Amino acid sequence: MRQLTFISPGNLEWREVPAPRLEADTDALVKPLVVARCDLDLYIAAGVVNYPGPFAFGHETIARVVEAGSRSGVSPGDVVVVPFQLSCGRCNACLRGWTNSCESYPFGAAYGLKPTSGTEFGGALSDLMRVPFADHMLVPLPAGVDPIAAASVSDNIADGWRAVGPQLEARPGASVLVVGGLAQSVGLYAAGAAVSLGAGRVLYLDDHPERRARAEAMGAQAEPLALAEGRQPEAQFEIVVEAAGDADALGFAMKSCAANGSLTSVSIHLGATTPVPLTRAYYKGLTFQTGRVQSRPTFPLALACMACGDFHPERVTHRVLPFAQAAEAMTDPGPKVVFTCNEIA
Known part of the structure; x- marks a missing residue:
């Protein structure tokens, strides 16, 4: 599958990498539909924050489930928010709402940010992502909420x-x-x-x-x-x-x-x-x-406010572009770029 990979500041490229597979019955595979550029992504791409490459890029995403384990809690076709931080929902930290420091993963575990934890979990600017503990991680996108408007909800909006x-x-x-x-x-x-x-x-x-x-x-x-x-x-x-x-x-x-x-x-x-x-x-x-946001317990609150029509994060977005332009647009200095796949472009 294709994956956008950060190599060095100003240098991102699309690479062919092995596609992920289900590894447990609580896993799901999802196809990113929209991916927002996090504020931190801009500064990594521009070299303001020194993160060594290569690593998969992108971590704010709304996705569609394409394959689901028997205990994943989701079904193929579901449109879901994917938390950028990995968490199990079962450990003491998660049960206390501290999903940014889940005991099942290295500290700082996140999609698209390998240097924060030292472990590669893949990135959102790719054809597929594997989501472990999907019964805990994935949250359905409420009816009527535009995926483009909500693209950043798992991180910057939260x-x-x-x-x-x-x-x-x-x-x-x-x-x-x-x-x-x-x-x-x-x-x-x-x-x-x-x-x-x-x-x-x-x-x-x-x-x-x-x-x-x-x-x-x-x-x-x-x-x-x-x-x-x-x-x-x-x-x-x-x-x-x-x-x-x-x-x-x-x-x-x-x-x-x-x-x-x-x-x-x-x-x-x-x-x-x-x-x-x-x-x-x-x-x-x-x-x-x-400190870092506790993504998983926080973003559903913002989603609910968006669903009610009271909160309009889309007013922060200054550009909407296809995935194919992500490498070139990552250093755009504006406040929020959202990339879309062909399904909703």
């Missing part, structure tokens, strides 16, 4: 959702600030999710005009961040999301967080160390969270 969803459940109508930047689509999804969940004021700050326009299309107020001009917080927000990946932006986010507020950093800070103004955070009593 990542934005987890930064505001639980927080707004605890504080209905709370004010939300999103500091945008490096994790560009994640920050936008967080802003859109906050609007859809009935937050009070939702302010999106970013020096990139196209991303500000997309935040406004999702119902948020948008302004330049302009930290270089010494900007100081104009208000205190109960819920703050830092998606900039920048130390100054993280400091600004902490300063902008109200007393007893919550701050979630959804961006990878790439420096060896990052200064954090903990004294201010201490006196404010902030709850600060960082």
